[in-house]
């Protein structure tokens with residue numbers, strides 16, 4: 135595929151000034167990638183200035199949520215800029231697209247798009263440990279037509295956001311026993327908008343009660359732990375690492391898979407299994423479960439300090455605990471180029487000159 | 489609330505030519521209503537020309553599907569133009585908005601918006617029985633911010649589509665035993681994009697097998713009938729009308745409620761209850777269930793001729809059956825002003841002159 139670099143994109147990059155404070159996912163890079171799909175074919179891609187999209191008011195995405203997205207990061211890695219396992223994001227996005235009847239973005243298109251954005255935004259990748267350029271590819275159905283059928287036209291974008299380290303701090307989780315983020319036979323293992331929409335109410339309610347995130351239970355049995363709204367869940371019991379096994383309603387996190395690999399490599403015992411919430415709470419109360427944490431691209435590894443379940447509060451003995459700290463450091467050392475990339479996870483990006 | 493009528497809106501109405509063929513939901517009226525919400529307040533509304541929306545690429549609706557919609561119709565009713573029970577759509581939209589943590593559109597804003605569109609598009613309401621102006625209000629989160637939290641800015645639109653009668657014909661339904669459109673504790677009883685996104689794959693697969701629509705089972709028990717992707721389900725057994733009771737995962741259709749009222753009024757026995765799919769299939773096979781139909785604003789009442797379940801096909805004895813035919817006619821007679829509006833369902837709209 136050939137990618138057209140619009141002169142206006144280069145101009146907006148030249149004119150861009152990094153704000154003092156970045157936050158996470160709020161400052162947007164001044165360029166974006168776009169490709170269109172119509173009549174069974176992808177157009178050539180373009181790097182264009184960041185700016186408003188023109189969408190028909192009847193576009194499928196606005197009514198029927200036919201959209202999916204990804205989240206990955208570019209890091210300052212040694213003297214270059216590296217992407218962490220981007221091919222897994224490409225594969226997950228293809229899976230998400232198929233779940234919603236959208237044409238999967240071919241891996242080469244996905245990779246070229248992410249690379250061209252990062253290559254041109256290399257100067258915007260901040261340099262302190264934990265900082266990064268957060269990258270958000272997304273795909274949506276744009277055909278203007280009110281029938282509940284798959285769109286025949288799509289647009290694929292990659293936008294990016296220079297971001298500070300995202301430290302939610304020690305998190306207090308609310309065991310969500312009423313609402314579900316996705317159904318059995320639904321879209322839980324796909325990264326599609328509807329799952330996040332369904333979780334907004336729980337998030338806002340628990341914030342009012344002083345909690346930070348929902349801990350979602352499996353919608354089939356309402357009894358075993360699935361994950362958080364945007365992170366996977368881990369618990370440490372007697373020194374062993376436990377995480378819910380993939381079951382169709384959990385999103386398979388790239389961080390989750392990487393931590394499992396690192397843990398095994400560090401000689402930590404690992405269990406992917408069903409975790410009954412009532413058992414878990416008892417083990418936290420007794421101290422057998424000494425630490426718990428959540429993981430994802432944005433926050434990497436975030437300690438959980440408390441689980442709240444109706445009137446009861448269950449405090450974790452250690453937050454952060456030694457396992458979370460060790461795994462976080464091991465992962466960041468690879469992502470930022472301080473440790474050898476023994477698993478071949480990093481892909482360096484050739485920086486564009488302009 | 490005061491609504492500003494843009495001169496350009498009037499100009500596009502004057503310049504509009506109705507196409508020969510309308511279809512359903514494909515020809516868009518040349519004007520639309522817009523109001524914005526920010527900092528806890530709704531702006532004044534405007535009637536503006538129909539045209540592309542400008543959305544920031546990081547707008548919440550595009551990533552997290554924070555959007556909901558409604559569907560209602562304006563009919564030629566006697567010598568005027570009438571809306572059918574629009575206050576129920578206003579209430580349902582408020583419910584949908586709250587499920588996704590969005591500010592509900594106040595009933596007066598909803599009604600004023602629908603009325604101003606219909607008042608100006610009265611000339612576009614086609615006149616044959618079954619034809620109508622289909623009206624699509626929708627609300628979406630527009631704040632550009634990638635965090636999974638509710639938007640702080642919203643836009644509310646009403647678009648409209650002059651439409652032919654929508655006759656899907658006798659429908660063949662596929663009993664969907666794998667996928668779900670919404671979770672228990674999810675968003676099934678709200679009219680939000682994610683439910684429709686989740687149903688697209690099933691719809692496309694069954695079309696390839698020669699079916700027309702999925703018959704969704706309850707995601708909690710995978711055993712009782714919920715509804716179709718955009719219609720509620722009814723079956724006639726020994727002359728009595730049966731429909732699944734509302735259970736949190738079914739959308740409460742305005743047509744469903746109206747048909748139940750009409751049926752009771754016509755002396756038909758009515759049961760709102762759990763309908764076990766295996767029982768239903770047996771009763772179809774034995775002929776006890778002689779007819780079945782689906783109902784919704786778009787298609788009004790649509791007969792079901794067949795239920796397909798893996799290799800088995802179950803044919804309904806009558807499609808359309810007498811109950812479906814009687815109820816459809818009774819409803820249409822009220823909507824189109826041939827019968828007395830005994831339940832106070834119609835709201836006439838004062839036509840705008842320009």
Ligand SMILES: Cc1ncc(COP(=O)(O)O)c(C=O)c1O
Pocket residue numbers: 205325361362363364365366385386387388389390429430431432
């Ligand atoms: C629902 C959900 N679970 C888990 C994750 C973690 O996935 P990853 O490690 O690939 O960022 C995310 C975020 O991407 C998510 O949205």
Ligand SMILES: Cc1ncc(COP(=O)(O)O)c(C=O)c1O
Pocket residue numbers: 559679715716717718719720739740741742743744783784785786
């Ligand atoms: C999922 C679903 N069920 C049922 C209906 C029927 O509702 P109504 O009769 O209000 O159009 C609709 C359509 O609006 C729908 O989308």
